[in-house]
């Protein structure tokens with residue numbers, strides 16, 4: 086591992102100085118766009134004002150013979166829409182590092198859109214070595230093309246080896262912005278017997294003991310992803326970066342999508358992916374704290390102006406720890422309110 090002083094040094098002569106703090110950005114939904122489809126790309130200008138992040142996807146779901154068109158479409162999209170003026174992040178998911186495509190993709194993206202791309206999402210990250218590699222590559226390209234703002238990195242956690250190494254991945258570079266759970270590839274990597282993209286499974290459950298009178302035994306579904314998810318959230322929080330839920334593949338089940346997103350929000354996630362326009366509003370509602378909870382959190386902060394001591398509000402004990410919880414909630418709401426007039430009104434900021 087690098088020394089403390091070396092960690093924040095630029096990795097190439099002429100590369101911009103790495104971020105010391107992550108830029109404060111609202112990222113409730115990362116909306117996936119297939120950039121090789123002109124028809125969908127044409128709608129990005131309309132969709133962008135309704136989302137926090139637009140992601141051009143170059144990896145899975147893009148046919149092998151359309152990889153070049155997807156890259157060209159990404160560059161075109163970065164010019165067609167002024168994402169910065171809209172306050173919308175522009176991310177790109179590149180192909181994985183052992184694919185024949187990633188090298189040309191990264192080189193082209195930095196050369197042609199290096200000042201417009203906020204985050205590169207790297208799939209199937211197995212360990213910190215993957216981040217070291219892409220970190221160095223980006224620094225060299227940023228220096229070559231005079232990019233002045235370092236492009237951030239986001240890792241997808243979607244292999245058993247990646248899960249094993251998630252702590253080192255999260256802390257591998259000052260470029261690390263966050264990590265998303267990739268439940269489809271991860272399921273395959275672990276030989277899990279499911280064909281779903283995220284969510285629960287009706288077969289994974291606990292059942293109560295038999296009743297002596299023969300009454301039916303209650304049984305409930307459990308969360309297949311809890312262990313991995315909690316490990317990822319702790320790794321991200323410890324390194325000061327953001328955890329995200331990844332995709333929810335059942336586009337036809339908005340109720341389950343909302344539940345999965347809510348579990349992620351409660352566990353500490355900043356946002357989730359939207360694969361279809363119908364998932365945008367779900368993510369927006371779920372990842373914006375509930376106005377009633379924000380109002381209660383503000384009462385806690387007001388009751389304990391210096392954050393110390395103890396207070397009672399509506400029968401609930403408050404102390405330094407709940408003050409910090411309230412601050413998390415209110416800070417999140419303030420950040421959203423600064424970007425989103427609808428929520429500014431709901432929160433009364």
Ligand SMILES: CC(=O)SCCNC(=O)CCNC(=O)[C@H](O)C(C)(C)COP(=O)(O)OP(=O)(O)OC[C@H]1O[C@@H](n2cnc3c(N)ncnc32)[C@H](O)[C@@H]1OP(=O)(O)O
Pocket residue numbers: 116117118119124125128132142145146269270282332336359360361362
């Ligand atoms: C495991 C993983 O790696 S997940 C990440 C990879 N997967 C993806 O990125 C998938 C992204 N999403 C998609 O490609 C599509 O939403 C699909 C294939 C899932 C469904 O597409 P469709 O069957 O066309 O959906 P549907 O008919 O409901 O679409 C309604 C409209 O929304 C548009 N639309 C669908 N998805 C998107 C999108 N992600 N962004 C913008 N517009 C979209 C369609 O073009 C259609 O437009 P139209 O009414 O003008 O014809």
Ligand SMILES: CC(=O)C(=O)O
Pocket residue numbers: 145208241243266267268269270271282331332
């Ligand atoms: C998100 C993703 O790529 C996966 O689930 O495999």
Ligand SMILES: [Mg+2]
Pocket residue numbers: 145208243267269270
């Ligand atoms: Mg995947």
